[in-house]
Amino acid sequence: MTSLVITLIVVAFLLFFLEIFAPGGVLGLLGACSLIAASILAYEPLGFVGSAAILAGGGLLAFALFFIQIKLMAKSRFGRTIQHRQQQKSQTTPVGRDDLVGQQGTALTTMAPSGRVKIANETFEAASNSGLINKNATIEVVRSEHLKLIVREI
Numbered sequence: 001m002t003s004l005v006i007t008l009i010v011v012a013f014l015l016f017f018l019e020i021f022a023p024g025g026v027l028g029l030l031g032a033c034s035l036i037a038a039s040i041l042a043y044e045p046l047g048f049v050g051s052a053a054i055l056a057g058g059g060l061l062a063f064a065l066f067f068i069q070i071k072l073m074a075k076s077r078f079g080r081t082i083q084h085r086q087q088q089k090s091q092t093t094p095v096g097r098d099d100l101v102g103q104q105g106t107a108l109t110t111m112a113p114s115g116r117v118k119i120a121n122e123t124f125e126a127a128s129n130s131g132l133i134n135k136n137a138t139i140e141v142v143r144s145e146h147l148k149l150i151v152r153e154i
Contacts, residue, residue, distance in 0.1 A: 002045065004038075004041060005038045005041050005042045005054070006038075008034045008035070008037050008038035008041065009034075009035065009038045009054065009058060011031075011034045012031040012032070012034035012035040012038065012058060012062070013031070013058075013061070013062065013065065014031075015027045015028065015030050015031030015034060016028060016031040016062045016066065017065065017069065019031065019066075020066075020069050020070075020073065031062065032062075035054070035055065035058040035059070035062070036055065038054055038058070039051045039052070039054045039055040039058070097144055098144050100119055100120075100124075100141045100144060100149060101141050101142070101143055102140070102141060103119050103120065103140070103141050104119070104138060104139065104140050104141075104154065105117050105118050105119030105120070105138075105140075105151075106118050106136060106137070106138060106139065107126075107133050107134065107135055107136060107137045107138075107139050107151075107153075108123065108135070109135055110132070110133070110134055110135045111126065111127070111128045111132065111133040111151075112128075112131075112132050112133075113127050113128040113129075113131060113132070113133075114126070114127045114128075114148075115127075115128075115133070117139055117149065117151060119141065119149075124148075124149050125147065125149070126139070126141075126148060126149040126150070126151045127148050127149070127150055127151070128150075128151060128152065128153070129142055129150050129151070130152050130153060133151070133153045137153050137154075138153070138154045139151040139152065139153055139154065140152055140154050
C-alpha cells in the first residue's frame with residue numbers, strides 16, 4: 001500500500017512538471033487527482049494527520065515546483081525557445097486630423113452615412129453630415145471628430 005502511495009505522489013509531481021509543456025490544465029488536474037488519491041490511500045496506515053500532511057505538503061511542493069520551473073525555464077535555452085517572448089508592435093495613423101478641415105476629396109464608397117474618402121492621396125474613415133453621398137462624389141471636410149472626418153457633398 002505504501003509503495004502505491006509513493007507511486008501516486010511521484011506521478012502527481014511528474015504530471016505537474018509536464019503541465020508546463022502542455023498548458024491547459026488537464027495534466028495539472030490529473031496530478032491533483034493523483035495527489036488526492038495518494039492522500040486517501042494513506043489515510044488507513046497513517047491516519048488523518050498523515051493523510052492531510054501528504055495533501056498539504058504535496059500541494060505546497062507543487063506550487064513551489066511550478067514557480068521554480070518558471071524561473072529556471074526563463075533562463076534555459078530550451079525554456080526560451082518554448083516561451084513566447086516576442087512583442088508585437090503596432091502603429092496607428094490618425095484618421096481624424098484638424099489640418100484636413102476645408103480640404104476637398106472624393107468619396108471612395110457610398111456614404112450612408114459612413115464610408116471611406118480619399119483626400120490628398122490618403123484614405124480616411126468619414127461620415128456624412130448631410131445624409132447619403134454617392135461613390136465618386138466630390139466632398140469637403142467639415143470637421144474632424146474623434147477618429148472620423150465629418151464631410152459634406154459639394
